[in-house]
Amino acid sequence: MRRNRQAVVAEAADALEHAFDDVGLAVVRRPAPRGGGAHPDLVFEVGGQIVVVEVKNVVTQPDVARLVAQLRAYGSTGMVVAERIAEGAKEELIDAGASFYDRRGRLRLVIPGAIFVDAATQRSEEAWTVGVPFGSDVAKEVAIVLLSEPARRLGVREIARAIARSPSSVSEALHGLRTAGLVTSAHEPLVPDLFWELEAQWRRERYPLATAPGPFAASFTDSLQLGLGHGDASGWVLDAEGWALTDTLAAVVWGAPLVASADYPPDFYVPSRAVLQRARTALGRASTTDDRACTVSVAPVPLVCRRRVNRSESIWPVADHVVVALDLAKDRARGREALERWQPERFARVW
Numbered sequence: 311m312r313r314n315r316q317a318v319v320a321e322a323a324d325a326l327e328h329a330f331d332d333v334g335l336a337v338v339r340r341p342a343p344r345g346g347g348a349h350p351d352l353v354f355e356v357g358g359q360i361v362v363v364e365v366k367n368v369v370t371q372p373d374v375a376r377l378v379a380q381l382r383a384y385g386s387t388g389m390v391v392a393e394r395i396a397e398g399a400k401e402e403l404i405d406a407g408a409s410f411y412d413r414r415g416r417l418r419l420v421i422p423g424a425i426f427v428d429a430a431t432q433r434s435e436e437a438w439t440v441g442v443p444f445g446s447d448v449a450k451e452v453a454i455v456l457l458s459e460p461a462r463r464l465g466v467r468e469i470a471r472a473i474a475r476s477p478s479s480v481s482e483a484l485h486g487l488r489t490a491g492l493v494t495s496a497h498e499p500l501v502p503d504l505f506w507e508l509e510a511q512w513r514r515e516r517y518p519l520a521t522a523p524g525p526f527a528a529s530f531t532d533s534l535q536l537g538l539g540h541g542d543a544s545g546w547v548l549d550a551e552g553w554a555l556t557d558t559l560a561a562v563v564w565g566a567p568l569v570a571s572a573d574y575p576p577d578f579y580v581p582s583r584a585v586l587q588r589a590r591t592a593l594g595r596a597s598t599t600d601d602r603a604c605t606v607s608v609a610p611v612p613l614v615c616r617r618r619v620n621r622s623e624s625i626w627p628v629a630d631h632v633v634v635a636l637d638l639a640k641d642r643a644r645g646r647e648a649l650e651r652w653q654p655e656r657f658a659r660v661w
Contacts, residue, residue, distance in 0.1 A: 326411055335357065339355075361419070364377055364391070366391070367492075369392045370398075372506060374406065392412060394413070416428075443492060445486070448475050448482075448483045449486060451473040451612075452484060452487065474612075501660045512639075512640065513610055514637065514640065518599050519590065519605065520602075521604075522575070537615070538552060548620060552581065552627060553578045554628065555629060556633060560634045561652075565654055582608065
């Protein structure tokens with residue numbers, strides 16, 4: 311079950327008091343306003359200055375603008391306290407002049423002309439005992455599966471089968487995600503927190519190629535592990551692993567509000583660095599990104615090139631919609647705008 315909101319705030323208050331003590335600041339907790347209208351979760355007096363606090367489980371970049379506006383509306387120095395604050399979100403909070411406490415160990419409090427603290431503190435043992443929740447490929451793959459079907463109650467063994475991992479490794483990954491406040495004890499993903507925290511850890515290096523592979527060119531199929539599959543009585547069956555279409559063209563297939571021309575260069579994930587090197591040799595390297603016929607990237611985790619689907623709108627197998635959304639989110643302008651406007655009909659919105 312999810313922790314009670316009151317318990318979360320109480321834990322955050324205790325942790326923040328300990329953090330202030332770590333850096334030698336004397337503080338007094340003041341009663342937070344109650345009743346109608348918006349009010350902060352916590353109020354502290356620090357060095358004679360009032361600091362209002364908003365408490366969150368996880369803070370990611372898309373949360374920052376709303377949080378900053380909310381804190382400014384209170385009219386006092388504002389601070390965000392969370393079990394986990396994404397690195398990009400920290401930078402945006404700093405740029406906006408907002409203070410924060412990431413319970414993994416960083417405290418920043420800036421009161422112009424009075425207090426400046428930006429320091430490492432002792433971690434809260436209750437909040438952090440297992441390290442970084444996305445420190446393994448298994449954790450990333452578990453997150454993708456949970457985000458793909460957030461309404462389903464998936465057991466450890468069912469998740470393990472879906473990602474071809476051992477139940478013990480899945481159990482360990484789920485424990486880390488729970489401890490980070492990203493998954494409930496019933497294995498429900500906290501949406502959109504889990505998506506945006508995964509996005510902050512998502513890495514992709516694109517290589518432009520001079521030629522795109524013909525989807526049914528037999529000479530390429532085996533050497534490049536295209537994984538296009540075969541037809542049988544039930545229809546077309548994909549190989550267990552192969553290239554996966556992602557980014558703009560895949561987003562269009564999934565119904566994102568994007569427009570792409572018929573000759574727009576496709577973007578692919580490939581199963582391994584060895585396949586990447588063979589593709590760059592066989593298909594040639596584009597001299598510039600503008601001259602590319604396609605791009606290829608090594609999949610951040612193996613599941614990306616295994617969890618593919620056939621769709622009538624694409625001649626290529628398409629990556630899972632969560633993977634495609636993660637790639638769109640990496641484009642801070644056009645991609646983020648498309649995500650904001652994307653209200654999918656085929657699956658749940660998790661960003």
